[in-house]
Structures are given as C-alpha cells and as structure tokens.
Amino acid sequence: MSTTRLGINLKTAIVRYHEIALKGHNRSWFISTLVQNIDRKLHGLKVKVSRVDSGIMINYADTIPSTEIIEKLSTVFGIAKFKLVETSEIDLPTLIKTVKKVIEENTIPFNTFKLNSNRSNKSYPMTSMELNQQIGAYVQQLTGSKVDLSSPDLTITVDIRDKIAYVSTKDYKGRDGLPVGVSAHVATLLSGGIDSPVAAFNMFKRGCSNSFIHFHSFPMVDASSREKAIKLAKSLSVNQRKTLLYLVPFVDIQMEIIAKVQPSYRVIAYRRFMVRVAEAIAKIDGASALVTGESVGQVASQTIENIATIGSVTTMPILRPLIATNKPEIIDQAKVIGTYDVSIQPDQDCCSLFVPSNPATKSTSQKAELYETGIDSEDLVNKTVNNLEILEF
Numbered sequence: 001m002s003t004t005r006l007g008i009n010l011k012t013a014i015v016r017y018h019e020i021a022l023k024g025h026n027r028s029w030f031i032s033t034l035v036q037n038i039d040r041k042l043h044g045l046k047v048k049v050s051r052v053d054s055g056i057m058i059n060y061a062d063t064i065p066s067t068e069i070i071e072k073l074s075t076v077f078g079i080a081k082f083k084l085v086e087t088s089e090i091d092l093p094t095l096i097k098t099v100k101k102v103i104e105e106n107t108i109p110f111n112t113f114k115l116n117s118n119r120s121n122k123s124y125p126m127t128s129m130e131l132n133q134q135i136g137a138y139v140q141q142l143t144g145s146k147v148d149l150s151s152p153d154l155t156i157t158v159d160i161r162d163k164i165a166y167v168s169t170k171d172y173k174g175r176d177g178l179p180v181g182v183s184a185h186v187a188t189l190l191s192g193g194i195d196s197p198v199a200a201f202n203m204f205k206r207g208c209s210n211s212f213i214h215f216h217s218f219p220m221v222d223a224s225s226r227e228k229a230i231k232l233a234k235s236l237s238v239n240q241r242k243t244l245l246y247l248v249p250f251v252d253i254q255m256e257i258i259a260k261v262q263p264s265y266r267v268i269a270y271r272r273f274m275v276r277v278a279e280a281i282a283k284i285d286g287a288s289a290l291v292t293g294e295s296v297g298q299v300a301s302q303t304i305e306n307i308a309t310i311g312s313v314t315t316m317p318i319l320r321p322l323i324a325t326n327k328p329e330i331i332d333q334a335k336v337i338g339t340y341d342v343s344i345q346p347d348q349d350c351c352s353l354f355v356p357s358n359p360a361t362k363s364t365s366q367k368a369e370l371y372e373t374g375i376d377s378e379d380l381v382n383k384t385v386n387n388l389e390i391l392e393f
Contacts, residue, residue, distance in 0.1 A: 010048075012087050013069055014166060015056040018080035019178060031056070034078040034179040040241060041072050054120070054159070070172055075238065077205055079174025083157070085166035090124065095131075096138050098167045099156060103143065106169050110153035113145050119160040131158060178207030180240050185209045186319065187287035189278055190245070192228040192347055195293030195322055197236060197339040198330050202321040203291050204239045211243065211285045212236070213278050215250040224347035230391065231342045237393035246281050247389040250274075253380055260374045263356035267301050268363050269372060271310045276381050279314045281388070289317040295325055300359045312365040 015038065020030045035056060039049045045068070046061035060069055066084055073082050088098035117131035126134070135158065136147055145154075159166040188200040190212040200210050214229035226247060237243035250270075257269045278290050294302050301310070311318050322330055334340035 010059040011062050011064075011066070012085050012166070013058040013060065013073065013082055014052075014054060014085055014168075015058065015073065015082040015174070016080050017055060017078055018176065020078060030078075030179060030182055033181050034076075037078065037179050037181065038073070038076055041076055042069075045069075054161070074172060074174060076179075077175045077177045077207070077239065078179035080176055081171045081173055083166075083168040083171050085159075085168040088165045088167055090121070090160055090163065090165045092126070092134060095158065095165055095167070096135060098165070099135055099139065099158070100142065102156065102167050102169055103139065106154065108154055108169065110143075111145055112148035112152045113139060113143075113154045113156060114147065114149055114152035115139070115156050115158070117158045117160070121160050121162050124160050131160075175205065177205035180204050180207060180209055183207035184288035185211070185286055186289045186291050187211045187213055187278060187282040187285055188291040189274065189293075190214045190229050190232060191293065192225045192232065192343065193293070194327075194334050194340065194343040195295065195298075195330055197232050197293075197343060198333045198337065199291055199293040199321050200236055201239075201333070201337050201339075203319065204236075206321075209240050210236065210291070211246065211282075211287060213246045213248060213281055215248045215274055215277075217251050217254060218249070220251045220254075222347075224345070228342055228345055228347050232339055233391070234393050235339055235342065243393040244285065245391045245393070246285075247391065248277060248281075248384060249387050249389075250384070253277075253384060256375055256380060261371045264358055264360040265363065265368060265371045266356055267359045268306060268309055268368055271301055271306075272313045272368060272372070273377070273380065275310060275314050275318070276377060277384050279316050280381055280385050282316060284385075289319050290314070291319045291321070293322055293330075294320045295322045295327070295330070298327065300361050303361045305362045305364070306360070309363040309365045309368050312368075 017034060020027060020034065023030050031051060035049050035051060038056065038058065045064055048059045050057050073079060086098050086102050088095050115132040115136040117128040119128055139145065139156065140147065154169055157168050183206055186203055186208045188196060188203065188210050190196045192214065203210055212233045214226065216226045218226055230245065233243060233245040253273045254270065257266055261269045282290055294307060296302060296304060331340065334343060
C-alpha cells in the first residue's frame with residue numbers, strides 16, 4: 001500500500017545511522033541534527049522527515065523520482081545506509097501482494113534470491129523462518145528463480161513492525177560519520193590542489209562545519225587558482241547550510257618576504273604568514289581550529305620539522321586529517337567526492353611564485369624568527385585581513 005497524506009501518494013525511505021547510536025545522553029541532539037540536515041538536503045521536494053524507532057523515516061511524493069532521493073541521501077554525513085521501502089499491512093496475503101509489486105518494480109536482474117524477514121513485533125503469529133519459507137515459495141513460483149542463501153542476486157527484506165511492514169530489495173550507503181554541525185566550526189586553508197578539499201571533506205565527516213581560506217597572488221599571476229578555489233568551495237558547500245570563502249591577496253606579504261628572508265626559508269615564511277593570516281580570519285569567522293591538507297613528506301614544506309616551524313606561529317589548533325595518508329589514497333578520495341577534476345586543472349598558485357631551488361627541509365622556529373626579524377608581522381597581517389574578498393555560497 002502507499003501512504004497517503006493530503007491527497008498525495010507517498011513513498012517511503014528508511015534511514016539508518018551507526019555512529020550516532022553509540023552516543024550517550026546527547027544522542028537525541030545528534031539525531032535531531034541529522035533530521036535537520038536531511039530536511040535541508042531535500043529542501044524544495046515534497047517530503048516529510050521524522051524520527052521513528054527504526055531510525056529516520058522520509059515520506060516523499062511518488063512524483064519525485066527515486067533516483068533523486070537516492071542521489072541526495074547518499075551525500076548526507078551521519079547516514080550509514082538507507083533503503084526505499086514499500087509499505088504494507090502485516091497480514092500474509094497483503095505482504096505477498098506487496099512483495100509481488102516490489103519484484104515487478106525491481107530493476108536488478110536476478111536468477112537467485114534470498115528472503116530476509118525481521119520481526120520487531122514479537123507477537124506476530126509467524127516466525128521469521130516461517131515468513132521466509134512462505135514468501136520465498138511464492139517468489140519461486142512467480143519468477144522461477146532459485147533460493148541462494150550465501151550469495152543471491154537479489155535479497156528481499158521484510159521488516160514486520162507493530163501495525164505495518166516494510167518491503168525492500170536494496171540498501172544504499174550514506175557517508176557515515178557524524179552529522180555536519182554537531183562538532184566545532186573550522187577554517188580550512190583551501191589551496192586549489194587535490195589535498196585540501198579532501199581534508200575539508202574529512203572534517204565534514206567528523207561533524208564540523210567549514211569556512212574556506214584561499215591565498216592568491218593575483219594580479220602577479222593569473223586568476224586561475226582563485227577561480228579553482230571558488231569552484232571547489234562551491235562544490236563542497238553542498239555539505240552545509242552556508243559556506244564562506246575568504247579570498248586573501250598574498251602578493252604584498254610575498255614581496256616583503258622576498259626582500260627580507262633568505263631564499264631557503266622563503267617557503268617556510270610564506271606558510272607561517274598564511275597561518276598568521278588564517279588565524280586572524282578564523283577568529284573573525286568564529287572557527288575553533290585551522291585545517292590543512294598536509295601529509296608528512298609529500299613536499300619539502302611538509303617534513304615534520306617544517307610542519308612544526310610553520311605551526312609555531314599560532315596557538316590555535318591546526319588539524320591535519322591527511323597527515324599519514326599517501327597521495328594515491330588522497331587522489332582516490334578526491335575522485336569519490338567529486339573534487340578531483342577541478343583540482344587537477346592547471347593554475348598559478350601563490351606558492352609557485354618566487355620558489356627557491358633549494359628550500360629548507362629541516363627548519364627550526366628559532367631560525368625562521370631570526371630571518372623574519374625585519375618584517376612587521378602584525379602590520380602585514382592586519383593590512384591583508386582588511387583587503388579580504390568574501391564570497392558566500
């Protein structure tokens with residue numbers, strides 16, 4: 001049967017979560033946040049999102065293509081899996097009719113199948129095994145397919161509740177993790193390369209909302225890195241309600257560093273000033289931590305020594321979710337989340353400007369401070385922050 005509300009025929013999706021279920025007294029808040037995020041993701045569609053004992057139920061108009069529901073729910077953090085179900089009364093004849101309808105609407109070719117019946121309603125007159133046998137015999141007769149309990153082409157699931165049952169044939173994966181918004185707000189340094197968007201994605205997965213900070217050297221170089229950052233921020237913005245991108249002009253700082261810092265320490269100085277500026281922006285933005293896409297040993301500036309030297313200019317936490325991840329793993333994740341094709345587009349980023357041939361790989365904060373002695377750091381940071389461009393998605 002189809003649920004009907006206000007004269008509209010409704011279909012149903014059931015959402016399951018995993019990590020949220022392990023939470024303690026604040027579990028209800030986590031679930032409420034997930035409900036809100038699902039509702040936001042499905043905004044504009046005729047849906048009703050509600051909490052139920054089995055997880056979260058979504059009723060949607062049967063005029064909405066199921067593919068659209070699947071596409072949107074697959075990108076929600078906090079969802080472990082979900083299924084599109086056909087709702088049925090719990091008597092056996094109606095259950096069999098519902099199974100028949102589900103099979104007729106199924107698009108997966110199958111020669112073998114398996115029945116998987118579950119009863120949260122323990123007063124139901126048939127056991128799960130008896131349901132499997134009765135409905136399985138009907139499916140065999142209807143389709144000519146064989147039962148295969150180990151590796152079937154199709155699994156038909158029947159969930160018996162108190163007064164209704166849900167019949168489905170497939171589980172779809174969500175993005176797991178925590179709902180965006182249950183953890184702190186962070187500011188991610190978005191370079192335009194492959195790594196930083198993946199780092200931001202991993203912070204979304206841990207429930208953090210993100211703002212993005214991009215440093216550029218336009219007009220000393222072309223606007224390609226700036227344009228890439230805008231595309232990447234826009235792509236990542238689908239994971240939260242509102243996204244801010246701070247575009248930071250970096251040329252004045254670079255020219256000051258070139259004039260006063262010895263060549264081997266210039267990349268270190270660039271990044272130390274990026275952290276200083278990013279910290280100032282993060283405080284304005286309300287972020288609790290900075291996030292980078294650094295991975296140990298990937299480039300010269302990402303040795304343990306250099307990471308320590310760069311991070312020493314701030315007391316704000318710097319989170320590095322990719323720190324022990326190798327490049328092929330990062331590339332694979334970038335392809336999955338849809339940022340890879342933009343990230344590999346050629347650009348002229350600010351760190352490729354005036355790069356020395358032999359950058360230091362075993363820097364110390366003491367030497368870095370010595371080489372920066374002639375630079376008024378506070379004044380440079382303030383001037384840079386005052387010239388920000390802020391975009392909102």
